[in-house]
Amino acid sequence: MDIIGDRYSERVIGNVLRFGSQLANAQSAVFFWLDDQFEFSATDEFNMPGDFISQYLREIRSVDPLATRELSQRKARVEMLHGDAARSSGSWSNYVNYLESHGFGDEVDMLLWSGDRPVAGMAMFRPVDKTAPFAADHRDWGGIQVHLEHMIQMHCKVRADRVRLSLAGRYGLQPREIELTGILVQGARNAEIAEAMGISVSTVKTHIVNILDKMGVHSRAEIAACINYLQFD
Template sequence: MQMADAYLSTAIVDETLRFAASSLDAPATIFCWFDNNASIADYQTTGVSKGLMDDYLDGRYVHDPLNVYEITCGAADVAFLARERARFPEENNRIHDAFLQRYGIHDEVNFIFRNEGVPFALLAILNGPCAECFSSRPFAWEAMRDYLEFNLKMHPRVRRARQDRMLALRYGLTPREIEVVDLLKNGASNLAIAQIMGIGLATVKTYVINILNKLGVENRAAIIAFLAQIQLP
């Protein structure tokens, strides 16, 4: 199951990047996953030097009109660099433009993806200095974002986050109980869970009993079936 999830994880993101770049005839993309604090947890790039993101995360983001730490807090789910520039001082834009030009980038559009209102990922589409601005293109931007978001919600990472949030908020499981649930889902025995979590076997049994009671199921197999059901979009 873990190998299948790993393959699915890679395939979903790779196809998302390929489809978006091809649809917009764009040479470069940056895809970012967010953690629970809306900070970048992981990222991957295509068509652009990894150094761009290293520089960006090292502090260059403060001059970015599409500052990843700010636009995810806004209401818009599609954001254009050309439009956001108008809200920033000329000097700020000059610094950021010089940064982009160093990597051969002229324009950018960002898609923010949310799960139950919470941002979980961002896709930046980048183009070269001779390309037309994204904001001036007649394109179904929101429709594309919705399509990409639908596909990304099938990613095991997003499904896991949805599962954990539901287990905590709707069923009252504690973080440690959720950790046990994940190990049970992957077929771990009580002894293996005790060793992995560094706790006693009796404590594991108590966790399992609490989980069964909170979910209203009778055995491990029922827990796995329950998880499969609540992970559906």
């Protein structure tokens, strides 16, 4: 399910990176989206070393004590490298060495949720020579996380994810039916949908009949209206 981008979505990630870094007194930061397995699938960076992410993906992800999948499973929202949970990891010292090789001495991660699942996150870093670790800095970390989480809710990717999950969970649409609705709401005709999806026009018509029945609506316009509502539900 794709939702057409907008100017807000184009600006919001840069704003999240800047505001989050300022609020946390962090030198550098990475914003990342999470896939359905709670692994990060794309990143934006603020003041990061050029090879940090590539080395992380190539060598370090498996020893990360702040790994997004584990944080997601624990329903964590804020976790710090020098906090008790991270320090209990057997790979903690290896990860610290990796950070220090890039000039970082500490890290705080925040998962940003939409509904009952995390959809994105922020990793923020302080340099080795910063005196106070995040864990000893008595900021309102929960409040910062809530603020950043609120900022991304109207991003087109979060709205699209919200629609996709609602169509599957609330109405029982299958992945190909959800894909079709994403094309349909952009005003595509049956032939254009068929070409985009690599299926016949008759199959498109069958899918649309099934979608109308599952969603309890009677026209393509009502499908579009329902999807528009689900973006903000």
